[in-house]
Amino acid sequence: MKKLISLMLAVLTMLGMLASCAEETPKGSSFRPFAVGGVTVTPDAEAAGIIEALGEPKAFAETGSCYGDGKDKVYQYVSYKIMTYSKAGKDYILSVEIYDDADDTVATPEGVRVGDHAETVIARHGTPSSKTDLQIVYLDAESGTKLQFLLRDGKVTNIQYLKTK
């Protein structure tokens, strides 16, 4: 009988312990994050200060997450755009995308721009995590970030810094 009561108490105690589980803290990335005009844009960084420092975007849009927890936002500048997500009332960087070469100051910190050859990517960024005719990918499992170069005919058409978790 005592064993049964102990078992019941153990189940309830375990549930109580589960309630106090701590959340994981995101860690830093091993490759250099995107930077423009002296402003560094790191996935998962708080967005407010970064967006303010970058100035007025060319275009802006926001939409409610289907889950209803805040808004997903996109700030489109000349040659690059920044996507953010909301968590607990604050916006955080979700991804950065370099979409064209109109602004020749916009590149990866390692110096790769849209229009560069795939060989330039490898030369400047080193051995990738994966490479196909369509993309070159650098993964940082520890920080959960990914740097992705989209290719067409051997040239970079788009560069994306993304969260992978």
Added chain:
Amino acid sequence: MKKKIVFCICLLLVTTLLLAFLQALTMPKYMSSAKEGALIAEYYRETPDHDVLFVGDCEVYEGITPPTLWEEYGITSYIRGSAQQLTWQSYYLLEETLKYETPKVVVFNVLALKYGEPQDEAYNRMTLDGMKLSATKLRAIKASMTEEESFASYLFPLLRFHSRWKELGQEDLTYLFHRDTVSHNGYLMQTEVRGGKAEILPSPLADYTLPAASMEYLDKMRELCAEKGIAFVLMKAPTNDWKYHWFDEWDAQIVAYAAEHGLRYYNFIPLADEIGIDWSTDTYDAGVHLNVFGAEKLTSYLGEILVEECGLESRKTDAALSEIWQKKLDAYYAERNEGKDY
């Protein structure tokens, strides 16, 4: 000895009831926010007698209004839609729904075909937790779980939601044992007007091949409908924004798929003008989703297709059915005219 057995049984019963109570208390209610989380469970309160069943993501539960289909065409319908409903979830919801009824037409919105793997627990929960326990639900859970999720937490959601005890509020007590109806046969009404389409470029992809996993479940839906003698129709809602962009490369694959299998596929994106969609008034979030005014226009257009091309006939001569749907229309217009939104 007998007393001990009775005591043990009582203790087990009390513990079970306590855990069941805690589970009911801590599970999200989806009544005052994120109402889309309540959609899936609402179906079980409906009389299963529908000409058309819609399955898919927000583009169906924000884009199609069953009361309009009844009012204009005498067609009965239900939307088993949910937030970011993945293709395998659509399949299992279809499989489950077909145990209750056999509609004449099943319409599937194709946007979710772009997802080839489980995406997000929050969305999974909004689709799966509302399903009744069945072998179909268990298969749906297995197909949907992300790596971080556990099968047991879907069977015993208390394992997942126990930490909500810190944020329990009045809603958790009010809706401890019941839920209000938030939809109109699966349609979640939005009356707000926030027009204009942002000039944001969609993010390109490395590879536009639709994932094999989602196409496999599209095959399964098609085959299931064929077995039951149901017309399987594909649609893409007219919305096409930066966040949920439908690429031409994907469209070409669906056009080819539909042609190969003799299916009807309606991509409403290029038909938005013909449908009468006015992006300054018919969206509640700058073109991402339709509001009720846009949804009524799309439904009206689709209704004509269902009549003209799928051969559906008006059932308004059925007095009992008409009475049921008049009540639904009354509730629909009460909310529409009140201008209530979420």
